[in-house]
Amino acid sequence: METVPILEIRALAKRFRQGVEALSGVELNVGRGEFLSILGPSGCGKSTLLRIVAGLTAPSAGDCRLSVDRAPGRIGFVFQDATLMPWSTVTGNVLLPFRIAGERGAAVRARALAAVRAVGLGGFEDAYPHQLSGGMRMRVSIARALVTDPDLLLLDEPFAALDEITRLQLNDDLLRLWAERRPTIIFVTHSVFESVYLSTRIAVMTARPGRIAVDVPIDLPQPRVRETRVSAEYGAVCQTMSAHLAAATAR
Amino acid sequence: MNDSPLWLRIIAPLAVGFAFLALWEAATRMSGVPVYILPAPSDIAKSLWVDGPSLLGSLLVTLRITLAALAAAAIFGGLIALVFSLSRIIETSFFPYAVILQVTPIVAIAPLIIIWIHTAFLALLTCAWIVAFFPIVSNTTVGLNSADRNLLALFRLYGASPAQVLWFLRIPTALPYFLAGLRISGGLALIGAVVAEFVAGTGGTETGLAYRILEAGYRLMIPRLFAALFLLSATGIVIYLVLDLISNQLLRRWHESATAREED
Numbered sequence: 001m002e003t004v005p006i007l008e009i010r011a012l013a014k015r016f017r018q019g020v021e022a023l024s025g026v027e028l029n030v031g032r033g034e035f036l037s038i039l040g041p042s043g044c045g046k047s048t049l050l051r052i053v054a055g056l057t058a059p060s061a062g063d064c065r066l067s068v069d070r071a072p073g074r075i076g077f078v079f080q081d082a083t084l085m086p087w088s089t090v091t092g093n094v095l096l097p098f099r100i101a102g103e104r105g106a107a108v109r110a111r112a113l114a115a116v117r118a119v120g121l122g123g124f125e126d127a128y129p130h131q132l133s134g135g136m137r138m139r140v141s142i143a144r145a146l147v148t149d150p151d152l153l154l155l156d157e158p159f160a161a162l163d164e165i166t167r168l169q170l171n172d173d174l175l176r177l178w179a180e181r182r183p184t185i186i187f188v189t190h191s192v193f194e195s196v197y198l199s200t201r202i203a204v205m206t207a208r209p210g211r212i213a214v215d216v217p218i219d220l221p222q223p224r225v226r227e228t229r230v231s232a233e234y235g236a237v238c239q240t241m242s243a244h245l246a247a248a249t250a251r
Numbered sequence: 252m253n254d255s256p257l258w259l260r261i262i263a264p265l266a267v268g269f270a271f272l273a274l275w276e277a278a279t280r281m282s283g284v285p286v287y288i289l290p291a292p293s294d295i296a297k298s299l300w301v302d303g304p305s306l307l308g309s310l311l312v313t314l315r316i317t318l319a320a321l322a323a324a325a326i327f328g329g330l331i332a333l334v335f336s337l338s339r340i341i342e343t344s345f346f347p348y349a350v351i352l353q354v355t356p357i358v359a360i361a362p363l364i365i366i367w368i369h370t371a372f373l374a375l376l377t378c379a380w381i382v383a384f385f386p387i388v389s390n391t392t393v394g395l396n397s398a399d400r401n402l403l404a405l406f407r408l409y410g411a412s413p414a415q416v417l418w419f420l421r422i423p424t425a426l427p428y429f430l431a432g433l434r435i436s437g438g439l440a441l442i443g444a445v446v447a448e449f450v451a452g453t454g455g456t457e458t459g460l461a462y463r464i465l466e467a468g469y470r471l472m473i474p475r476l477f478a479a480l481f482l483l484s485a486t487g488i489v490i491y492l493v494l495d496l497i498s499n500q501l502l503r504r505w506h507e508s509a510t511a512r513e514e515d
């Protein structure tokens with residue numbers, strides 16, 4: 001499925017000041033509307049790659065060409081922790097991108113409230129983060145990333161700290177939001193099962209210095225539903241991807 | 252931290268206090284210690300009643316200095332911290348001097364300040380301020396630099412200006428630190444005011460409580476000394492409680508230090 005590329009990464013490398021080589025020779029294309037997972041062992045530079053795509057970190061060498069506007073709000077970012085402002089309500093946190101852009105008023109507020117409802121937090125608009133569970137906080141974080149209707153949504157192991165039940169629920173919610181709004185998603189994870197369930201494509205990264213070992217389209221039927229998780233096909237793909245991951249980690 | 256029921260937490264210290272006072276009363280009466288060495292609590296209470304009005308007038312003088320110093324410490328301490336947080340080079344250059352000012356005993360510098368500054372009120376205010384400002388500066392500086400790294404990244408991603416980062420992120424992050432500093436400074440401002448009054452003698456035409464303590468000591472009016480001391484401690488406690496209340500009101504909705512109590 002070759003579509004319009006939204007992101008082209010060529011010969012990308014990142015070496016930190018302390019001399020640690022995080023990434024080396026990364027090649028990656030991402031098409032508009034794709035759900036790409038970057039799968040790799042801990043410390044392989046996946047998060048660094050994501051930060052480079054977001055423009056938060058500069059690469060040491062190579063190209064990272066983004067064909068979306070880098071204007072504020074065109075890219076959404078979700079961290080491993082919910083990263084909320086504890087002194088702001090749910091709505092206040094979701095409004096943050098607009099507040100920074102200097103946009104106020106009823107229209108913007110309506111969009112924020114719609115985003116809060118879209119992640120299933122209707123009724124918690126005025127709650128403070130400390131009153132919410134870990135999963136609910138992560139939903140707020142996702143609502144904040146989606147509220148500007150970004151072209152590109154970057155998620156950095158967003159569900160790694162959550163319990164299994166919450167995690168499965170949020171997987172389904174993320175798929176639903178992706179189907180509704182169709183942003184391009186780059187999802188960093190170390191979970192084979194999660195990446196296979198969610199993605200249209202998986203790029204497996206090697207251990208540090210990270211580069212893309214294999215790049216596999218996931219042809220499981222859409223939409224993915226709870227039954228997908230117990231299908232034989234799903235099991236087979238997970239097995240293949242586990243083997244890829246093991247091979248990439250070993251090298 | 253403390254699971255005892257509320258009534259016990261109030262009753263138990265009160266009971267200890269009363270027992271102590273009763274013991275004190277009994278001991279002074281039975282031993283016949285002269286009142287100018289150790290007055291009985293009843294003597295102190297009598298003095299508090301008789302000298303109360305004039306002591307309260309003096310308390311007001313000391314309180315004015317304390318509160319003005321605390322306000323100045325909050326405002327200038329906060330501003331200094333803000334400047335420190337905006338420029339690493341300014342912080343590195345000036346922070347050691349703030350520390351020097353803090354560790355030099357105020358009793359030692361107070362005579363100089365009183366010579367240099369002719370207005371008595373301003374001189375005393377300056378002494379109390381020097382004692383009080385440091386906890387606010389050091390706490391608030393740490394707070395302003397403690398903003399969550401990922402939130403900072405997010406602000407950058409959304410194109411926030413340095414002013415927005417300061418206003419929306421750094422200042423709210425620093426608020427609990429500032430308030431913790433303020434609570435420490437409240438007590439220190441009172442101590443600073445008292446020490447400065449000790450050194451300065453009278454506070455110009457008006458006489459503060461600290462000087463009344465000295466005076467009572469010279470004249471061996473020990474019950475009055477104790478009465479003044481009692482007023483001073485009570486003032487310190489009230490200042491602390493008021494600052495604690497303000498702090499809890501401001502942080503009640505979101506900060507761990509204040510929310511945990513509500514969930515008990």
